[in-house]
Amino acid sequence: MEEILRAAKKLAIQTALQAGQEAKNRFENLNSILVKDDFGDMVTEVDHLAEEIIVNGISRQFPDHVIDSEEAGHNGKTSDWVWVVDPLDGTNNYAIGMPLYSTTLALLYRGKPVLGVVYEPMVDRLFVAMAERGAYCNNVRIQVKKNEKIQRSSIGWIQGHAVQNEARAVKLRHHLDVNVRRMMRLWAPTLQWCMLAKGDLDGIVLYNSESSDLYAGILLVQEAGGIVIDYAGNPFEGGSEAEHYLIACHPEHKEYFMELVRQGLDNG
Template identity: 60%
Template sequence: MNREVIHAAKELSIQVIREAGQIAKERYDHFDMIDEKDGFGDLVTEVDYLTEALILKAINRVFPLHQVHSEEAGSNNLESDWLWLIDPLDGTNNYAIGLSVFAVSITLLFQRKPVLGVVFEPMANRLFVSIQDGKAFCNDRNIQIAKKADIRKGNIGWIQGHKVQHDEKATKLRHHLELNFKRLLRLWAPTIQWCMLAKGDIDGIVLYNSEGDDLYSGVLMVKEAGGIVIDFAGNPFDEMCEEPYLIACHPDYKEYFMNLVKEGLAL
């Protein structure tokens, strides 16, 4: 793995993600185009396309041989050990209804493992950056996952895939988690939840079959902030997976989360 590539990718990502975030911020609450893009009612706006085009142009200029997959444009169909994942507007549904909870996410993977994650929240002006074995930062300040004296009083995030909808197992598990924590958050902007966990603002995440361009930047962020990301069986989550079922938390809470998930799935 070439550290020079990662360093150059980091500098490029920081620059272009701020530019993309500025576009989203300037057009917030007064954009012109909005469409449904699938049968689940998910939305796409002109801002998704504008920010995506900006990011893709920058990556293709500097790394023309890298594989790239983006939320709206799909794949460039190149074969490479290096893979970029772009979510140009994570939280489009929030954005479309005037809820200012959204972000831009850029991830670089090497041989299917995330090595760089950059997330920008334009409305809060928060830039999150993580590099494999290089810690995690918010606006250049090192961040660490938090440990609560009583995890039962904690706030956790719930993330589920578009196709999950009202799956009975997912619904029962979600309800079980709600009964065993102070609050369960569903933000419709997964990267923000991952960054909140890395920053110590929430205390865990349970993810139910949600894989996409918005996942791996957050996974890396949590790991580099001292957290663990495991599947429901307790195995470390280290590389891409088409149907992930995940727990993310402080290492000391591993058994507690695993037991709760096991109980919820057995209902």
């Protein structure tokens, strides 16, 4: 297992950097932008190019591993090792010339994230986390920060594409927006996980979001000393649930964020 993880880390970093550089080189120079679903989500030729770089790299070195990628889907294999790939997290931002996007890979072993790599090309930031080995940004260890004035918190909001303006989500989102100092919606979820892991955000509230951009971010936060729990306070244990409702924060802010979410869901 140790040998596989070492090789996987090297490959993940290599392919993330290569795919991210291709995305940066083609930024604001796209030939194809398509709407791929009823919710207005977009896909570009760069999504496919970045995905090809990553998926081909994994397939060559680990031909027996499962790969579940944002655009190509599941490769049909069965294995304890599962790669979850989002080749261009923040495609909608990328498509309109907003430089907030990343290339994201996670490796799961028997359902648990053991490796997460996120590359943010526009500012050349590489985030890497391995289970029980810490989280790093450009080889510098990062840490979730405790805010002594948590009532003036800055948080990230993440919701799935299918949520749209679901009444319960809107109610919670509004409550958060008016009860914290700043609520951010970047439409590039992985970057918000990275911001929390390096201490730039105080928390994240996630409402029914997809898993393709989930596991790398969760591992980064956990390895940076943060907690990831569901709305009832139960630790995130992985798994393939279709829906995820999560809170991520410094351990000492757990009760504050749970109460904030509870109030948001109960009010109205």
